[in-house]
Amino acid sequence: NAGVTQTPKFRVLKTGQSMTLLxxxxxxxxxxxxxxQDPGMGLRLIHYSVxxxxxxxxEVPDGYNVSRLKKQNFLLGLxxxxxxxxxxxxxxxxxxxxxxxxxGPGTRLTVT
Amino acid sequence: EDKVVQSPLSxxxxxxxxxTLNCSYEVTNFRSLLWYKQxxxxxxxxxMLTSSGIEKKSGRLSSILDKKxxxxxxxxTATQTGDSxxxxxxxxxxxxxxxxxxxxxxVIP
Numbered sequence: 001n002a003g004v005t006q007t008p009k010f011r012v013l014k015t016g017q018s019m020t021l022l023x024x025x026x027x028x029x030x031x032x033x034x035x036x037q038d039p040g041m042g043l044r045l046i047h048y049s050v051x052x053x054x055x056x057x058x059e060v061p062d063g064y065n066v067s068r069l070k071k072q073n074f075l076l077g078l079x080x081x082x083x084x085x086x087x088x089x090x091x092x093x094x095x096x097x098x099x100x101x102x103x104g105p106g107t108r109l110t111v112t
Numbered sequence: 113e114d115k116v117v118q119s120p121l122s123x124x125x126x127x128x129x130x131x132t133l134n135c136s137y138e139v140t141n142f143r144s145l146l147w148y149k150q151x152x153x154x155x156x157x158x159x160m161l162t163s164s165g166i167e168k169k170s171g172r173l174s175s176i177l178d179k180k181x182x183x184x185x186x187x188x189t190a191t192q193t194g195d196s197x198x199x200x201x202x203x204x205x206x207x208x209x210x211x212x213x214x215x216x217x218x219v220i221p
Contacts, residue, residue, distance in 0.1 A: 004154075033209070042116075043155075043200065043211040050207065058208060090154060098143055098162075098204060103154035 002026050004104035006091050012110045013081040021076040021107050023091030031094045032074040033058070033101065034066060036087040043090065049074055050097075081111045114139040116203050118212035126220050129191050133215045135201030136183040145177055145184050148200040150214070155200055158186070191219045 007022045023032065034046040045058030049068040063085060065077045074093075078085060088108050092101040116137045125131055135145065144162045148155035159168040161177035161184060168175050172191075177184045188195055198214040 035211075040213060042213040043202075043209075045208055045210075048207065056207065059210070097206060100146060100157040100160055101209065102157075105154050 004091055004093055004102050006089075006104040006107050008107060009105065010108050012112065013078075014112055015082060017081050018077070018079050019081065019109075020078075021089055021091075021109075023074045023076070023093075023104055024072055025074075025091075025093040025102070026072060027093060027095070027102065028071070029093035029095050029102075030071075031097060032068065033092045033094075034064070034074065034076045035090045035092065036060065036085075037090060037106075038087050046076065046089075081109075083111045085109065086111045114203070114205060114208075114210050116201055116210045116212040118199075118201050118215050120215060121213070122216040122218070124218045124220060125191055127191060127193060129219075130187065130189045131191060131217060133186040133188075133199050133201075133217070134183060135185070135212055137201075137203045137210075138182065139203050139205045139210060141205045142179070143204040143206055146202045146204065146209075147175055147184070147186050148202065149197045150200055151197040158199075188217075191217075193219050193221055195219050 004025045033048040035043040047066040052071040091104040094101045119134045147158040159175045164179040175186045200214045201212045202209045
């Protein structure tokens with residue numbers, strides 16, 4: 001079991017560029033989440049999904065889009081990157097809403 | 113606005129000391145409170161608490177929840193250098209998890 005994996009691990013973007021972060025889990029979990037972690041801010045939820053084909057906004061969704069076309073994958077897109085989106089992005093999954101979350105290793109994104 | 117506050121922000125102790133980390137919360141629909149340990153990479157799960165007054169224990173770590181006063185504590189006894197990490201508290205409100213900013217613990221040999 002690989003658990004939760006994230007691609008890529010690091011990325012540098014110029015302002016205005018676009019990119020997609022991929023999260024994959026092999027635990028057959030229904031719920032998947034995207035967070036960003038900034039110094040002094042803790043983890044903040046960007047978007048989440050309660051099942052294949054469904055997505056919902058979290059605490060800080062502006063500037064991001066997501067898709068969950070397959071149960072095992074959750075994609076996070078940045079259409080026009082801004083320096084304020086420089087952060088470490090974590091994906092997580094859980095089997096149910098009230099269960100613990102399993103986190104991926106993170107993606108460090110820098111926007112210049 | 114739902115929020116989770118952790119204290120202290122950072123802590124430096126010597127090996128063998130006992131530490132208590134605090135997590136207070138104000139949320140509209142409490143389901144559970146979770147503790148995670150983060151060592152420069154992905155957070156790893158420690159405990160999940162749903163009922164007041166029931167202590168969860170794992171080795172030298174223990175945690176308890178007070179739903180009346182809206183807080184939880186995480187205790188670590190006989191600390192070791194391997195306990196150095198950021199400890200995160202999160203509250204589940206149904207579909208969402210709200211995280212505190214974490215407590216950074218440094219254990220000096």
